[in-house]
Amino acid sequence: MSATVPCPACDAAVPIPADAVVAELLRCRECNTELEIATLDPPTLAEAPTEEEDWGQ
Amino acid sequence: MIRVAVVGGSGYTGGELVRLLLGHPEVRLDQVTSERLAGRAVAERHPNLRKATDLTFVASGDLEPTDLVFLCLPHGEAGRSIDRYRGSAPRLIDLSADFRLRDPAAYPTWYGAAHPRPDLLDRFVYGIPELHRERIRGADLVSSAGCNATAVILGLRPLVAAGVIDPSCIVVEAKVGSSEGGAEASEATHHPERSGCVRSYQPTGHRHTAEMVQELGGSVPASVHFSATAVEMVRGVLATAHVFLNQDLDDRALWRIFRAAWGQEPFIRLVNARQGLHRLPEPKLLAGTNYCDIGWQRDPHSNRLVVISAIDNLMKGAAGQAVQAMNLMHGWPETTGLGFLGLHPV
Numbered sequence: 083m084s085a086t087v088p089c090p091a092c093d094a095a096v097p098i099p100a101d102a103v104v105a106e107l108l109r110c111r112e113c114n115t116e117l118e119i120a121t122l123d124p125p126t127l128a129e130a131p132t133e134e135e136d137w138g139q
Numbered sequence: 140m141i142r143v144a145v146v147g148g149s150g151y152t153g154g155e156l157v158r159l160l161l162g163h164p165e166v167r168l169d170q171v172t173s174e175r176l177a178g179r180a181v182a183e184r185h186p187n188l189r190k191a192t193d194l195t196f197v198a199s200g201d202l203e204p205t206d207l208v209f210l211c212l213p214h215g216e217a218g219r220s221i222d223r224y225r226g227s228a229p230r231l232i233d234l235s236a237d238f239r240l241r242d243p244a245a246y247p248t249w250y251g252a253a254h255p256r257p258d259l260l261d262r263f264v265y266g267i268p269e270l271h272r273e274r275i276r277g278a279d280l281v282s283s284a285g286c287n288a289t290a291v292i293l294g295l296r297p298l299v300a301a302g303v304i305d306p307s308c309i310v311v312e313a314k315v316g317s318s319e320g321g322a323e324a325s326e327a328t329h330h331p332e333r334s335g336c337v338r339s340y341q342p343t344g345h346r347h348t349a350e351m352v353q354e355l356g357g358s359v360p361a362s363v364h365f366s367a368t369a370v371e372m373v374r375g376v377l378a379t380a381h382v383f384l385n386q387d388l389d390d391r392a393l394w395r396i397f398r399a400a401w402g403q404e405p406f407i408r409l410v411n412a413r414q415g416l417h418r419l420p421e422p423k424l425l426a427g428t429n430y431c432d433i434g435w436q437r438d439p440h441s442n443r444l445v446v447i448s449a450i451d452n453l454m455k456g457a458a459g460q461a462v463q464a465m466n467l468m469h470g471w472p473e474t475t476g477l478g479f480l481g482l483h484p485v
Contacts, residue, residue, distance in 0.1 A: 089412055090391075091390065091391070092390065092391060092394040092411070093391040093394050093395055093398075094394070094398075112394075112409070113411055113412055113413055114412035114413060114414050114415050114418075115412075115413040115414060116413075116414060125349070129413075132169075132414060
């Protein structure tokens with residue numbers, strides 16, 4: 083069974099694949115935030131850097 | 140299998156109910172009434188039902204005993220004729236506003252007249268399953284909630300229950316579709332007048348406000364300031380609520396509050412995506428479904444929290460909610476007959 087780590091954006095449990103590597107990208111199924119694996123021991127997640135969209139100025 | 144009847148089936152809510160009931164595996168719809176259209180085919184009035192039913196409208200005076208009656212009558216009419224329809228079936232779901240409010244004194248204030256049967260108000264269970272599931276299971280009389288009220292209550296109740304917002308200042312603006320106005324035409328709905336409009340049709344004093352205050356609960360009555368704007372949309376409600384946090388909560392804490400309240404609900408979805416095209420609720424995606432989508436955004440410059448909720452007014456705001464209640468009343472899976480996921484694109 084893979085470990086789960088709280089999503090840094092919404093606190094949902096995000097499963098970490100058994101063969102995960104640092105900097106691997108994941109997506110939270112609840113809030114759709116793109117996440118990257120920051121550390122593996124222990125596993126932690128950070129929000130992946132993204133380009134901001136311009137939603138009308 | 141039970142037999143059901145729809146009283147007042149010529150309107151949009153009635154037509155939506157007929158559509159749902161014809162596809163429901165546990166019911167047989169065998170009577171749909173309309174005074175004006177008695178003898179005419181139901182599918183003539185609701186053409187999406189062509190080839191799905193051969194039913195014809197009957198006059199309400201010809202209604203025969205059945206197992207469950209849905210009342211889709213104009214506001215005021217259900218209250219006046221309730222005894223007659225209670226005599227037709229052991230269970231009844233009223234989709235009008237006539238039995239939504241517990242306090243008889245609220246009817247002159249919000250509906251302009253004293254209630255004809257105040258003795259029955261306590262007998263009806265307010266019909267939002269997410270609020271009153273256990274009471275609906277044992278009920279024989281259910282009063283379905285107003286469409287705008289449903290969207291607002293589902294969006295805000297978790298925050299009120301958690302005590303994290305100031306209940307004395309809740310401001311809600313709802314954009315609503317034209318079907319909220321019913322199936323009867325008027326000068327206001329004439330195409331050249333209605334098309335393309337953004338019409339503030341009820342900036343204050345909307346009747347559904349009374350339901351919101353009643354059902355939001357909390358340690359002190361909520362003060363809801365509600366406005367409704369008609370927009371270029373046939374179905375749908377998009378309620379944008381402005382509330383003010385009384386403590387510093389980050390987005391994760393807000394997620395925990397909404398998830399604790401609604402995470403297990405089959406017809407509520409938390410839609411608050413950080414990325415992607417559809418980040419927050421949109422009524423267009425909900426047309427024909429029984430979902431209520433709820434999202435929010437914390438104002439980074441103040442303690443304002445904007446809560447956005449969307450429904451199809453004819454479904455979660457009316458017919459779908461009523462079928463969900465019927466499922467509970469009969470011990471069927473709550474989602475029976477309500478599985479439509481909507482269309483995309485639409």
